[in-house]
Amino acid sequence: MKKKVFKTSPLPFQGQKRRFASSFVVAMNDLKSKQEVKVIVDLFGGSGLLSHLAKSIFPDAKVVYNDFDNYSERLRNIDQTNKLLSDIRKILEGYPKGTKIEHNKRSEILKRIELADKSGYVDYITLSSSLMFSAKYVVNIDELRKENFYNNVKSCDYDFNPDEYLAGLEIVHCDYRELYNQYKDMEGVIFIVDPPYLSTDTKTYGSDKYWKLRDYLDVLKVLVGANYFFFTSNKSSLIELCEWFEKNKGFSNPFNNSVLNTQNVTLNKTPGYTDMMLYKFVK
Numbered sequence: 001m002k003k004k005v006f007k008t009s010p011l012p013f014q015g016q017k018r019r020f021a022s023s024f025v026v027a028m029n030d031l032k033s034k035q036e037v038k039v040i041v042d043l044f045g046g047s048g049l050l051s052h053l054a055k056s057i058f059p060d061a062k063v064v065y066n067d068f069d070n071y072s073e074r075l076r077n078i079d080q081t082n083k084l085l086s087d088i089r090k091i092l093e094g095y096p097k098g099t100k101i102e103h104n105k106r107s108e109i110l111k112r113i114e115l116a117d118k119s120g121y122v123d124y125i126t127l128s129s130s131l132m133f134s135a136k137y138v139v140n141i142d143e144l145r146k147e148n149f150y151n152n153v154k155s156c157d158y159d160f161n162p163d164e165y166l167a168g169l170e171i172v173h174c175d176y177r178e179l180y181n182q183y184k185d186m187e188g189v190i191f192i193v194d195p196p197y198l199s200t201d202t203k204t205y206g207s208d209k210y211w212k213l214r215d216y217l218d219v220l221k222v223l224v225g226a227n228y229f230f231f232t233s234n235k236s237s238l239i240e241l242c243e244w245f246e247k248n249k250g251f252s253n254p255f256n257n258s259v260l261n262t263q264n265v266t267l268n269k270t271p272g273y274t275d276m277m278l279y280k281f282v283k
């Protein structure tokens with residue numbers, strides 16, 4: 001039977017690379033025709049979407065998904081999440097979509113979530129995208145209690161099989177440097193490098209750390225002499241910075257001879273920023 005290939009992560013994930021799914025697949029297929037690939041290491045795995053796509057193209061390669069945020073736990077608890085959302089849907093029956101939820105209904109929903117919080121698993125990120133707006137997220141019940149709710153609940157269940165999405169992936173949970181050190185000297189390795197945006201609020205990623213320029217520049221070390229896919233945006237000005245240092249300080253620019261693919265992102269119908277995928281295969 002033909003395996004299902006996901007073009008987007010099954011549950012909401014901020015920063016997932018769904019906009020690059022097609023170009024990533026094209027580039028990976030191109031690589032397949034040129035080079036032997038034994039191991040693919042997704043250093044900043046996030047939703048695992050790129051690991052999943054990589055495995056679909058290289059079924060015989062070892063694909064390591066660094067699940068730093070325990071996203072796979074969210075996937076594996078989808079039945080509980082669907083049950084909770086279904087109960088919320090019942091509470092909101094007939095309630096207009098996208099509107100603010102009034103006090104009594106809000107209390108009823110909160111009570112239902114508190115019950116789930118005491119007795120089982122609650123996926124607060126998915127819940128946030130069902131009850132809040134845009135990029136607003138909470139990660140626990142105390143934060144949720146402070147928020148207004150809106151009816152953004154999907155009208156049907158999330159329908160996917162976590163085993164199908166994660167099939168064949170080796171899942172690890174660690175700092176990217178540890179993983180890089182483990183694989184850096186191996187033959188036929190490709191690193192997928194998609195760090196958090198510069199100064200991003202990484203709260204939804206389960207950590208309070210902001211990514212500063214220093215952290216970003218540190219990541220460049222893993223690109224030197226490696227086969228890589230690297231993701232960034234023009235907001236970080238990282239590419240420009242590397243070009244300047246190369247020109248003025250003789251710095252060896254890891255992006256030289258890489259292929260650039262861009263996606264323009266609009267925000268509320270106005271030009272926003274440009275997301276970039278750069279890749280280079282050296283060995």
Ligand SMILES: C[S@@+](CC[C@H](N)C(=O)[O-])C[C@H]1O[C@@H](n2cnc3c(N)ncnc32)[C@H](O)[C@@H]1O
Pocket residue numbers: 009013014015016017018043044045046047048049050066068069174175176177194195196197202205206
């Ligand atoms: C931009 S997201 C990656 C998105 C992913 N490529 C996708 O398509 O879903 C960056 C990820 O890096 C993770 N991260 C943050 N600090 C990290 C660290 N020190 N080591 C590994 N991963 C880290 C974040 O938690 C987040 O999941």
